[in-house]
Amino acid sequence: MDTALADRLASVDARIVDAARDAGRDPAEITRIVVTKFHPASLITDLYALGVRDIGENRQQELTAKHRELGALEGLRWHFIGQAQTNKARAVRAAADVVHSVDRPRIADALDAAGDGAVLDVLLQVNLTDDPGRGGVVPAEAEALAAHVASLGTLRLRGVMAVAPLDEEPAPAFARLRACADEVRRVVPDATWISAGMTGDFPEAVAMGATHLRIGSAITGPRPARD
Template sequence: MDTALADRLAAVDERIRDAARAAHRDPAEVTRIVVTKFHPASLVTDLHALGVRHVGENRQQELTAKRAELTGIRDLTWHFIGQAQTNKARAVRASADAVHSVDRARIADALDAAGADGILDVLLQVNLTDDPGRGGVAPAGVEELAAHVAGLPSLRLRGVMAVAPLDEEPARAFERLRRSADDARRVVPDAGWISAGMTGDFPEAIAMGATHLRIGSAITGPRPPRD
């Protein structure tokens, strides 16, 4: 077993506990998703041996390949956190247990149409920048999109997700996301997930109510070189 990996995981988990307690929250309320982008499936196996049960992927091809390679591990929850595309909705739906990046009705419809049976957990990705070209629904459109998703039979709206802009204090951005979470809950009262916080800003996300953190390099180490 990679002792460095175990040490990094333990260090991050300690920081999560400290941040939760500082925010007067129960650390058990916070789910840590380890993002394994560009790392081999063997790293997921090592993480599982260390107790990790939630992993995230940004790219559909990696999600599909890793899940297929690791069919023997049945108690992992696979989160798709990358930009969703309608032409890949069927492949994402086949491999993901939760999709964090629903930002328009069209992708919601495609994910719903791809589900022959079962229910897929989804979150609304919210754009916290002033750039309409960035991924995510505008905060003003959250309630409308939430209502659309709520009407699709094979999707279950769980909450909201966002990435903090690089040019803004993370706490301010996550405070806006919390307001979007309130908007989503006005439509679906039990949509309580807030997916926010990465390696550089997860303490601020926890302070603003994040329930799911997406942490990569602080746990996995540097990404391996790509061919």
């Protein structure tokens, strides 16, 4: 067993518990997703042995390959958190249990069309910046997108996701996301998930109501060198 990995996981989990208690929340309300981008599938096997059941991947090819190798692990949930593309919707849907990055009707339609009757959990990715080139629906259009997703038979809208901007403190950005989540729930009352917070800002996300944290290097260690 990789004791360093176990120690990093335990340290992050302790910090999540502290952040939840500081916010007056139950730590059991928070799902910790370990992001394993660029790491080998063997790391996921080690994490699984440590009790991790939620894994996040950013790239479709990597998600597909790791799911093919490890998909038989009972109870392991695969979260696709990267930018979704319509031409990869079928491959993403085949491997992911949750897609965090629905940001336009076309990708929602593509994911729905790729379905085989099963229901896929999805979240709306919200752009918290003023840069239209960044992924995510602008907050003013989130309700309309939520209504569109809710009309699709094989998608289940669970909530919203966002990445904090680099040029401002994370707390006010996550407060905007929480306000957007409230608006989405006016359309879909059961869409209660807020996917926000990464290694550097998850305590602020927890304080603003995040239910799902996407944490990579603080648990996995540095990404391996790529050829």
